[in-house]
Structures are given as structure tokens and as C-alpha cells.
Amino acid sequence: MLPEIALTSQIIRRLQKHFGGYIGIYHSKFSQNERVEIWNKVKTGELKIVLGARSSVFLPFRHLGLIICDEEHDTSYKQHDPAPRYNGRDAAIYFASLFGAKTILGSATPSLESYHNAVSGKYGLVELLQRYGDVHLPPIEIIDTKKIAQKDKAKVMLSPPLIDSVNEVLARQKQVILFQNRRGYTPYQVCNVCGWIPQCKYCDVSLTYHKVSNKLICHYCGTTYAPLQTCAACGNHNFVQRNFGTEKIEELLLEQFPNAKVARMDIDTVRGKNAHDVLIQQFEQRRIDILVGTQMVVKGLDFDNVDLVGILDADGLLSFADFRVNERAFQLMEQVSGRAGRKEATGKVVIQTIQPFHPVLKLVKDHDFKKLYDEEIDKRRQFFYPPFSRLIHVTFKHKIKEVVEKAALFFAGGLKLKYGHYLVGPAEPIINRIRNQHLMEMLVKLPRDTKFIAQCKKDMLEQVAVLHQHKSFKSVTVVNNVDVV
Ligand SMILES: [Zn+2]
Ligand SMILES: [Zn+2]
Structure with missing residues (x-):
């Protein structure tokens, strides 16, 4: 089991090399017909292994022996809408128990719940203390973007040290991944006179400007609007763009690195069934130098030529009003970091932030999951949150x-x-x-x-x-x- 359909294409190629026709894939991007075919082949036992997203726990296995739930911490295992609002990982543990089968949960950044179960003896714990191929975890450089002067006090997108690092890596024919957890061009357009922000008619949400389609889009309901030239509150014609999304960064990268091949990976660029796979293959084949993307570029992908990973806006990750904010921010940043220098010890991670002394950044810098766990688990106990x-x-x-x-x-x-x-x-x-x-x-x-x-x-x-x-x-x-x- 994998949390995201996005991950299946890279892993299936590797598994098929070994298991050939015994393995099938199952997820919601397949047509009904394709899914029926897999369903039947599982029922007859023709398929011995299924690689799938959370819904694969509903396949009619008859002799289930093992479930491997990779990236178990990933929130994509949980279905939010519509019902059933189940968690694929938790369902897998229960499902396996019906067969007396084992479950393996895998993660470099376990959820607090699972790790708590492991250290308290409910689960067995196996630690891989050496990385595959003995690769070292990449060093992390934290850049204080407050110290970088910008006109209009605009947010720093690409700081000079990050630009230098990109140039240095490109010169060595290595690749770069840049992570920004917002899609679109500018998440906020703000009237520079009265501060008015265009909002969705149907949702209490500000609209995101998408430059390619030249539209304002609500990310909650999908309604699109024509771009605005005039402030609806005061009639002024000037908007300032606050914050930035993947689309804007892509544009900036093309300007800044005219000789590099730049590509973007977010739900806007991977809508088709194979679009995601095509991007990954192009990146694997080194036909892309710089890949900028949302969470999608973070999760479990394995590229052996990436020497630089940039987290463009750590503050966006550290500011959610949720009791899991530190856990999530750590997981995301640590997962992104893991994309750098997987095979040779030359990788580096650059994190841009306005709060360089944030305790979570220190933990990411030290790759110290256990300390994060100790600190967070105390808070969870104190405020009576899960796993308590x-x-x-x-x-x-x-x-x-x-x-x-x-x-x-x-x-x-x-x-x-x-x-x-x-x-x-x-x-x-x-x-x-x-x-x-x-x-x-x-x-x-x-x-x-x-x-x-x-x-x-x-x-x-x-x-x-x-x-x-x-x-x-x-x-x-x-x-x-x-x-x-
Ligand atoms: Zn809306
Ligand atoms: Zn205005």
C-alpha cells in the first residue's frame, strides 16, 4: 500500500522486474473495467501481489499473508470525503488481523500514534539505522529571508544563497527539486490601497491567481473567475501579489536560469492519467534540471541524481492552527530532505524561513525524529490528544x-x-x-x-x-x- 497513486508508477516498474505478472496495481484513477479485472484476478488468486492505494484493502483477498503499508504516516491514507472516512493504514492493520497476517508499517518519519505503539510494545519495532547504500543524510542550510531586502516587502522566493546553490548544482550536471506547498501563481492578490482580497462567492476563501489559465480559482470549490483589474472595495487598479505559488516560481526559475530545463509538478500539471508518470520519467532520464512542485514531489520518490532540494517557504508549513502542526512540518521537511543526495554524499537541503530559530527547524536540521517524538508526545499527553x-x-x-x-x-x-x-x-x-x-x-x-x-x-x-x-x-x-x- 502506498498513500498516493502518484507513487505507484515508479515503484511498479521496480517490482515488476522482480515479480513479473504476479503483481497488479489498483487505485481510483483506473477505469471501472480495469478495476473489475483486478478484483477478479485477486479473487481467483491469479494476482499474488497488489500494489495499491488505500482502497486496495477492499479487494477480495482469500489468503492474505502480508500487508506492507509504506509511508504509514501519510495523511493521504485517510479518506475525508465522501464516506467511508476510513484510514487505509488502520483498516489494513485490522484487515490483516482477520487473516492472522502480519502488517509492516514503513516510514522514515513515523506518525506519533504508530511510534507510540511501537515504543510501548504494542507493535514490534525494527529500526534501519543505516541508509541504503550507506548514503549520509544531507546537510541542511537554513536561510533567514528576513535579512534579505525586497522591494514592497514582498516575500523572498529565491534567496541569493539558494540561487548560488542551484547554479553550482546545475554546473555539475546534477538536478534540483524545489518544494512549495501552494499551487497557482499568487495565492493572494491584495489591493494595495485598501487591502481588499478577492474572495470566492461560495466559500469564505481568498482566490488564487493562475497565470497559465489567466483565472482566479477557488481551491475549495473549483469555481473560476475572470482576473480582476479593479478593486471591488475602493476602485483602485493596483493589486500587489502577496505570497507565491508553484506557477509563479516556475516563471521566476525560467527567468533566473534561462539555460535550465524547468518543469512543474502539482495537481494542475498532472491532471491526465499518465501526466504524472511522464514527468517522473522525464526527471529520471534527466531531461528536466529543476523540478518545482507541491507535496507531490516530496512523497517517496527516489531520484539518484538530485543534489539540491530547496524548501522555499518553511513558514507556510509551521503556521497551521492544528495540534499536529509540528509533526506535519517535520515530516514534510524531512521527507523533502530525503530526496537529496540519495546515492552519493553530495546532496544538500536549503530551507528558507523568516523564523530560523524555530525548534522544528532545529530538529529537521539534526534529522532528530526521536527528539521530536519526545517533545510532542508530552504535549499530546498534557492536552489529551491522540495517541492518548x-x-x-x-x-x-x-x-x-x-x-x-x-x-x-x-x-x-x-x-x-x-x-x-x-x-x-x-x-x-x-x-x-x-x-x-x-x-x-x-x-x-x-x-x-x-x-x-x-x-x-x-x-x-x-x-x-x-x-x-x-x-x-x-x-x-x-x-x-x-x-x-
Ligand atoms: Zn469556492
Ligand atoms: Zn481597494
Whole structure:
């Protein structure tokens, strides 16, 4: 199992060399027909190995002996929408247990939950303390972009030290990966007189400008808008571009390195079924010198000619309002770093940030997962977060703000007596409207007591029914997301 379909193409070529026709691939980008074919071949036992995304746990295996769940920490294992909102990794562990089969979870940056299970003896722990081919982890250089003067106080995209490093690596015929966790051209266009930011009509979200398509796009609902020339609030004609996405960086790279072959990898460039594979093969064959991309370039890919990895905006990773922010930021940066210098000890990682002394950056610099674990696990214990509790995230949706607010309060009110101690909220989320539906959220933090959790589940489902019997709340959507990641 792999968290992303994107990863299957590179790994399948390697596995097929060894296992030939015994191995099949299964994921959602395949057509219904292709999926039926795999389903049948698993059922008859013709396929001995399946490489797939999370949904492959639903194939009709009859003699399952082993599940290997690679990059187990990856949040893509969790399905968010629509239901079933399961986690492929957790489902795999349970599924394997039905066959008395083993599960191997693999990761260089394990999730806190899994690592906690390993050190507390629930899981076995095997540590690979030497990298394949004895490659050293790349040194990490942190660049303080606050110290670099920019006109308009614009954000630094490519700092002079990073540019020097790219030039040096290109001169040696080596390749570069640059990571930026935002797609599009400029995530924010801001009126330079009044500060107005164009927003989606249907979502409480600012629009991202995409230059290639010359459109403003909402990344939540996909609605596209013509680009704006005039501020809707004050009539001024000047917008400043705040922040930057992969598309803008691609443009800048073409300017800065006119002789290099530059390519971009994000969901906008890999829409077709094979587009992603083509990009990866081109990069493998060294027909691309600099690859800029979102998370997609981070995950598990293995290129042996990459000598420089740049993380362009570490601050974007360190600023999420979520209790897992440090864990996630560490995982992403450490995974990106792992793309540099995999075969020869010449790789380097450059991280651009305005907070060079952030504790997570120090841990990334030292590649110190264990220290991250020790620090984070204490906080989780203290604030009763997973792995010490289990979370149920409840979202209420309705087209009228007042209705959804009342419904959320009504729902929580019914559970308060019994579970008041475990409820957080309800409250309005930071993004409080998507696709014209107003949102309210509530978090239920439950102790890891199977009986207690089963009872709570029953009570919550009953409360959903009670809510829907109430005539003003009939059309309120309630989404329960268990073990939200
Ligand atoms: Zn929208
Ligand atoms: Zn304005």
C-alpha cells in the first residue's frame, strides 16, 4: 500500500522486474473495467501481489499473508470525503488481523500514534539505522529571508544563497527539486490601497491567481473567475501579489536560469492519467534540471541524481492552527530532505524561513525524529490528544448561518450532560463557508476505552436522529469524522 497513486508508477516498474505478472496495481484513477479485472484476478488468486492505494484493502483477498503499508504516516491514507472516512493504514492493520497476517508499517518519519505503539510494545519495532547504500543524510542550510531586502516587502522566493546553490548544482550536471506547498501563481492578490482580497462567492476563501489559465480559482470549490483589474472595495487598479505559488516560481526559475530545463509538478500539471508518470520519467532520464512542485514531489520518490532540494517557504508549513502542526512540518521537511543526495554524499537541503530559530527547524536540521517524538508526545499527553485520546470531528453544514449555529448548539447540548468533559466547541471554523454551506465544528476527545467509545458512538448517532427530527434542523448535514488526521 502506498498513500498516493502518484507513487505507484515508479515503484511498479521496480517490482515488476522482480515479480513479473504476479503483481497488479489498483487505485481510483483506473477505469471501472480495469478495476473489475483486478478484483477478479485477486479473487481467483491469479494476482499474488497488489500494489495499491488505500482502497486496495477492499479487494477480495482469500489468503492474505502480508500487508506492507509504506509511508504509514501519510495523511493521504485517510479518506475525508465522501464516506467511508476510513484510514487505509488502520483498516489494513485490522484487515490483516482477520487473516492472522502480519502488517509492516514503513516510514522514515513515523506518525506519533504508530511510534507510540511501537515504543510501548504494542507493535514490534525494527529500526534501519543505516541508509541504503550507506548514503549520509544531507546537510541542511537554513536561510533567514528576513535579512534579505525586497522591494514592497514582498516575500523572498529565491534567496541569493539558494540561487548560488542551484547554479553550482546545475554546473555539475546534477538536478534540483524545489518544494512549495501552494499551487497557482499568487495565492493572494491584495489591493494595495485598501487591502481588499478577492474572495470566492461560495466559500469564505481568498482566490488564487493562475497565470497559465489567466483565472482566479477557488481551491475549495473549483469555481473560476475572470482576473480582476479593479478593486471591488475602493476602485483602485493596483493589486500587489502577496505570497507565491508553484506557477509563479516556475516563471521566476525560467527567468533566473534561462539555460535550465524547468518543469512543474502539482495537481494542475498532472491532471491526465499518465501526466504524472511522464514527468517522473522525464526527471529520471534527466531531461528536466529543476523540478518545482507541491507535496507531490516530496512523497517517496527516489531520484539518484538530485543534489539540491530547496524548501522555499518553511513558514507556510509551521503556521497551521492544528495540534499536529509540528509533526506535519517535520515530516514534510524531512521527507523533502530525503530526496537529496540519495546515492552519493553530495546532496544538500536549503530551507528558507523568516523564523530560523524555530525548534522544528532545529530538529529537521539534526534529522532528530526521536527528539521530536519526545517533545510532542508530552504535549499530546498534557492536552489529551491522540495517541492518548481518540478524536471525532463533527461538522455541521447548512446554507443559513443562523440555522447551522443553532443546530450545532442543540446537538452539543444533548451530549453535554454525559460527555461535557470531552466536548470541544461547537465553534465556527477558520474557513466558515464552503460551497455556500455555512459550517460549524465540534471535536469530541474520548479516552481510549473501547466500551465507552462504543457507547458514545451510539449516543452521537442517536443525537443526529434527534437533531433531524427537529423541524428547523431537518436539512442540516452532520458529518462525523472519526480519527481525523
Ligand atoms: Zn469556492
Ligand atoms: Zn481597494
